Amino acid sequence: MKPGGLTFHFHKVSDWAWLTGHIGYFWQLSRTHLYIALVSVAIGLLLALLVGCLAARIPTTHPPILAVTTVLYAWPSLAAFAFLLSITGPSDTTVIIPLSAYAFALLVRSVTEGINNVPDDVRIAATAMGYRSMRRLLTIELPAAVPVIIAGLRVATVSSISLATVASLIGVSTLGQLFVAGENTDFLTEIIAGVVIVAMWALVFDGLLLLSGRMLTPWARRVS
Amino acid sequence: MIRFERVTKRYADGTLAVDDLSLECADGEITVLVGTSGCGKTTSLRMINRLVDPTSGTIRVAGKDVTKSDPAELRRTMGYVIQQGGLFPHRTVIDNIAPVPRLLGASRAKARGRAYEMLTLVGLSEPMGKRYPYQLSGGQQQRVGVARALAADPPVLLMDEPFSAVDPVVRSELQQELQRLQAQLHKTIVFVTHDVDEAVKLGDKIAVMQVGGHLVQFDTPERILARPENAFVESFVGTDRGIRWLSFFAAKGLRLHVPATVETTTSAEDARRIAREAGTGWLLALDADRHPLGWLEVATLNGGASIELAGLRSLGHTFKPDDDSLRAALDATVLSPAGVAVAVDDRGVVVGVADHEEVTRAIRAASGRA
CATH class of the missing domain: 3.10.580.10 (CBS-domain)
Structure with a gap:
């Protein structure tokens, strides 16, 4: 990054020819970008389901788990990158680890909240029918928590797609590369292209999750 | 037969929920536990399927001490119906009725077949089976709750204020439906309510309980109305108990x-x-x-x-x-x-x-x- 921060000289504000000539490049950056963002969310979700279920099963673990996830979420991402750079180098892993941690911190709350929101009479009915607690958790409480988990997943996915831009600062070429390069060459079109493409992907995946959520939970009462 | 033998439940905070309860619920009959809130009727019911365990005393079902059974296995032999229905929101009506047969090892197809039979038994149509709980009225949800409790054909049915949350017209329909089913199935039913009319209408025997978990009177509905044991029962059954009593004489x-x-x-x-x-x-x-x-x-x-x-x-x-x-x-x-x-x-x-x-x-x- 140039000293003195971001200052632009608008000598080439809009350059459509440049845009159309770089579609392949955008696609290549997008692939790395989405790979990093989505793998992070997937890892975060998996961990959140495991830990969230633990918190639901053993209530005493709930407060410490929430405390840890809050700290995790408050951790500045650049500090995390700098620290990991010394261990894993400028690789995808260096980016995926902190992004997974953010997704996890967000999602663990969704999972515990979703499970805790299952009405007590549903839980009691399941117990009284002869469900043992593990089966009850996996086949009743967790499925009933899906709408809340999907809501959390949408937030986590959008923020992960947005955060993955930062990877370009440590040399991993995500869509953030367009900001870095555009800034270095005072080329506003490239920066705007980066913003628009990131926002577009965020909207696409948010929409996909919204739709798949609707298909997964035809039973949820809709506020039409 | 379900036998309470000197059963007491005292909670950790010292509250006495059930005090030295001895009671026999006869096979094939409806025993109603009735009383004001806090009289220990729900706690008594929940001790039968071990949602609550007694502090002292023994509950025997068919001669066997319930605390000697594995709770999950015990519960699969007892239907349980609660006030709010407690239906699984993410499952269709049929898949809400099928679980106990499934838990007992029936195949999915067999459990569903059984669930459809139950649906008809409680007066719902087959297409209703594909709906989700949120698409049902309160009365329909309670019918599904009853179907679910009956699905594995348990000898015992525990009902905790099952009809209290629906409007009076629907409540009366559901009560008649239960009488019709009972005439057909002869289950051993323990039924909890705070409504004296409901107790009189449904009970073969009524146990009137008082705050603190005391059993005050255990008798047939006719005798409870005609000869209340004490002033508490008399005031609890109400001033028009004479009129209610007339419901035992055929026109x-x-x-x-x-x-x-x-x-x-x-x-x-x-x-x-x-x-x-x-x-x-x-x-x-x-x-x-x-x-x-x-x-x-x-x-x-x-x-x-x-x-x-x-x-x-x-x-x-x-x-x-x-x-x-x-x-x-x-x-x-x-x-x-x-x-x-x-x-x-x-x-x-x-x-x-x-x-x-x-x-x-x-x-x-x-x-x-x-």
């Missing part, structure tokens, strides 16, 4: 009279003549099939006006001598503008009438026998 014993009747086509002239000959001021108006339409007050017929112009007064309601009780007959006389209750058969055809004097005579005769 069959009434000697019905033949009423003076008119049809809507009868002229005012003829109506006056019929009334004069019968020596009454009220005529029962019938349609062509002898279904009752209402009462005609002869005094309101002025001049040559037709019967329709004079207008009919409402019947109040009718009663069926073969099915209803003296309570229903008395109610019908009180509500009738003529002071005369109209008896009809299953097709709604008038079979006779009973006036205040006749109902009073029947009550005297019935209570003399009791």
Whole structure:
């Protein structure tokens, strides 16, 4: 990054020819970008389901788990990158680890909240029918928590797609590369292209999750 | 048989929920636990399927101490119905009914087949099976709750205020439905309610409980209404317990009279003549099939006006001598503008009438026998 921060000289504000000539490049950056963002969310979700279920099963673990996830979420991402750079180098892993941690911190709350929101009479009915607690958790409480988990997943996915831009600062070429390069060459079109493409992907995946959520939970009462 | 043997439940905070309860719930009967909130009736019920374990004492089901059984396995042999339904929101009606057979090892196909049978049994149509709980009315949800409890054909059914959250009309329907099912299935049912009318209507035996988990009286509904053990039971069953008691006497014993009747086509002239000959001021108006339409007050017929112009007064309601009780007959006389209750058969055809004097005579005769 140039000293003195971001200052632009608008000598080439809009350059459509440049845009159309770089579609392949955008696609290549997008692939790395989405790979990093989505793998992070997937890892975060998996961990959140495991830990969230633990918190639901053993209530005493709930407060410490929430405390840890809050700290995790408050951790500045650049500090995390700098620290990991010394261990894993400028690789995808260096980016995926902190992004997974953010997704996890967000999602663990969704999972515990979703499970805790299952009405007590549903839980009691399941117990009284002869469900043992593990089966009850996996086949009743967790499925009933899906709408809340999907809501959390949408937030986590959008923020992960947005955060993955930062990877370009440590040399991993995500869509953030367009900001870095555009800034270095005072080329506003490239920066705007980066913003628009990131926002577009965020909207696409948010929409996909919204739709798949609707298909997964035809039973949820809709506020039409 | 379910036996409570000196069962006490004291919670960690010292609250005494159930105090030295001894009780026998006979096989194939409905035992109702009734009392105000905090009397320990729900706790007592939940100790049967071990949602709560007693502090001391023993509960035996078919002779076996329940605390010696694995809780999950024990519960699969007992249907459980609760007030809010407790249906699984993410499963269709059929998949809400099927779980206990599944837990007992039935294949998915077999459990679903059984669930469809249950659906019909509780009076719901097959297409209803594909709906989700949020698409059902409160009454329908409770029916699904009952179907679910019956799915594995358990000998014991535990019902915790199952009909308290629905409106009075639906509640009465569900109560009748339970009576119909019980006549067919003969389950050993323990039923918790705070509603005395419901207890009297459904119970073969009623256990009246008092705050602090005391059992005050355990008896048949007739005897609880006729001879309350103490002032608590007397006030709990209410001031109109005499009227409620009448619901145990069949209206069959009434000697019905033949009423003076008119049809809507009868002229005012003829109506006056019929009334004069019968020596009454009220005529029962019938349609062509002898279904009752209402009462005609002869005094309101002025001049040559037709019967329709004079207008009919409402019947109040009718009663069926073969099915209803003296309570229903008395109610019908009180509500009738003529002071005369109209008896009809299953097709709604008038079979006779009973006036205040006749109902009073029947009550005297019935209570003399009791």
